[in-house]
Amino acid sequence: MSRAQTPPMGDRERTMSRAMVEAIAWEMERNEEVFVMGEDVADYGGIFDSTQGLLEQFGHDRIMDVPISETAFIGAAVGAAQQGMRPIAELMFTDFFGVCMDQIYNQMAKNTYMSGGAFNVPMVLMTAVGGTYNDAAQHSQTLYGTFAHLPGMKVVVPSTAYDAKGLMHSAIRDDDPVVYMFHKRLMGIGWMPAPAGPKTGVPEEDYTIPFGEADVKRTGEDATVVTLGLHVHRALEAAETLAGDGIDTEVVDLRTLVPLDTETVLESVRKTGRLVVVDEDYRSFGVTGEIVARVAEEALGDLEAVQRVAVPDVPIPYSRPLEDEVIPGVEDIEAAVRATQ
Template structure:
């Protein structure tokens, strides 16, 4: 079959659902649970159409008690099932923190490896649509900071499908963080880029492998999720000014592809790290530290960090736009390190 015949262009939400449906058909132990995931199909289309095929026994709407159903998913995983539990907004982490950090993430370690927790925790992240301080965070750094679970963040449909297959099949708990703005919703249009050609057959994107989205020689821009697309737009602007930017899509935070980051920094000698999460104690600091600790002699300038201010996310549209970094902010940072 030709490449054209075996691929079709789909949204990120459709790619995720296709992967989940394939895994559910092939393994009766896979099921999905969360708030508004059955009859509604997920408020971000994360489960659209699954109920029609698999019914309420395997696509379950749950009461508004994140602690209860994530705890139930953890127990089911320990008994050999492969649940997918959706935390509707990553901001709700605080409601069920104990079940995630002390149960899901730690049972394998605390049992001496006698118990596996093969579950996926999906959660919607990100701002850009004026849902205020309690529904707009990313919290990448929070999940990545907690040992015992893998963390993936797709930026496009091809990766979304491959990472979902890999996450469901993994014997460790995987946190799958999808950005609302990338899902391809009619009421929240995505930027150009996340809707891609996706193979119809199943495949895995290996967890822990970054991807070079654009080759460059002058500065490395390392990012993930929505800001991959903003970084690529910034790279085009920079090219007009004679700056050749390389863009790295991390795709996974845990494991973090440190060698891909270091290879790029050693080539370009300059680093810009971009993250929608808060500036302090997060991803931008971790990757900047990695570069200075392990590629100090290759750096031509101190790393630049582009992240969100350490304040609650505003509801006001103009204030939210000011709060979140855009392609101009990324280009400005790249210009500073190349001056």
Template structure:
């Protein structure tokens, strides 16, 4: 597996992907609320590593395990530099056996440690689902509270870099649907650090899903928005508190991950047409900040939900149902923008066709406003 990103980088270079990074209007990097950083910006990967390192220094029970997380530094730079400080005893490469090492993480957590376990791609969850859903998520309940499982399962999600159907899925809804696990999805470096601190300190299992395109990798350029000002000091971002990235009165756009930046780009384009869209970054799916979503929909009366997960039985439908059940009379129009229910294509033009871009978001907003 360690050679996959290198092969991807070569393929992208041949296709010219590295020459022109994704740039979307309206997604410029801005300091986050509460940030005290001055002239210090980090990529999402560096922000995650900074939080993990701080937690490991503070608590010897925190350790990291996963495929290629030690010598390689994580194929998405999610653990880059940790080995040099903490050594192989606490930054552990594991065999290619998700069933084995995720199960070991669950046991370590129940024994009082605080493991951070990386599932390299969310697509690989199938072989370890018993350990995740019937162990990690349920053991506190099944033991009557006798054990806790303070474990963070990190995993890469999303496409847009042509790695085909088994390495490009998002699957937010799959994990959020299964009770017992908290699910967080950062879209900026500021949130990536704060949410990681919160996740490691939580006594319940947390699934921390990071989008590959937002990590700031040289071989997979990110849009400008994820790289933000990040304080050097430790801070937490609370679970269950969405972030209103852009205020507006004509329509509510609710999204997460990569599509926060695509929604912001769409909102800037729409503003030139006189349409004022409010953009909400959920940040966490479990717990879900229902209040912020419903307050916004109550103001605008129009809801667009944008998701890189599959359209059916997922986050888009859940949020629309939430709005309808809470106050149907306030809801004038709804649209959802999501991946169609097909395997993610390998071919670049086909993947671009199925993965919603900023224009698809803008079109959905125009539809509900009209």
């Protein structure tokens, strides 16, 4: 089990967006086959600062703005990867996956298998997820579960700057396609303030975080909260309030969905006996159900209580009060943990 990772005190603090850019720049300097393509990734620097400053460093030949045709540029990235390059293709919003789903699922995810292993598809599909800023039903979904459900792709969801950099290094170096899903609210951009937690110490040198290793961001004895992305920070906030009432909550950050670190979850549940799974994806047929099912299969005798906290099966509303109602908040997590006691 990985414990909460505290970088050395001398490390520089970085926002999650800066940590991601540092990793991309380091890999581009190391390997000329790495390049970035997507909508507004060059001159604009990515609408969520995911590529800020890379154009000045590497030029338009390697940081490429593309037309608004997701099918075309994701397909181009797949082809480039199959020819030995290592593209990073940014799908501006994960909601747009429907436009180019054939390229993602029938090409990117399957071509290594379909070729009998004759070639790999070493590419990163980087995409923004999540709501909480009133951008309505077509720009606010999370959809972790959709990508994790489809075999052939690794799925990465960082929650801190430290994790974001290490996971990006791992993603670019991986020989399989990786879907790197970053939450807009965690990026640290000026017009969308992040909570305090995502900005962490980040080593200047390169480092990797292995896929399939969850991180226990807070240890506890009375309940296990399993979550990822933005809701790691909401769970940690809830845990502090619960501690005031004598409820000691453990918070497990999955960090990657594919591969999934089931063992860390099981170890925690065997200790606490109580499981709360929190997700910003839809409740039905998603991550919350998968985690509960795996625990039930392997540790049913240790499980005393279960709660799921997720988005109800409705489109994300534009209205701020309605959006706040459907996206799980700190109070929802607190209530779910109390219900297990």
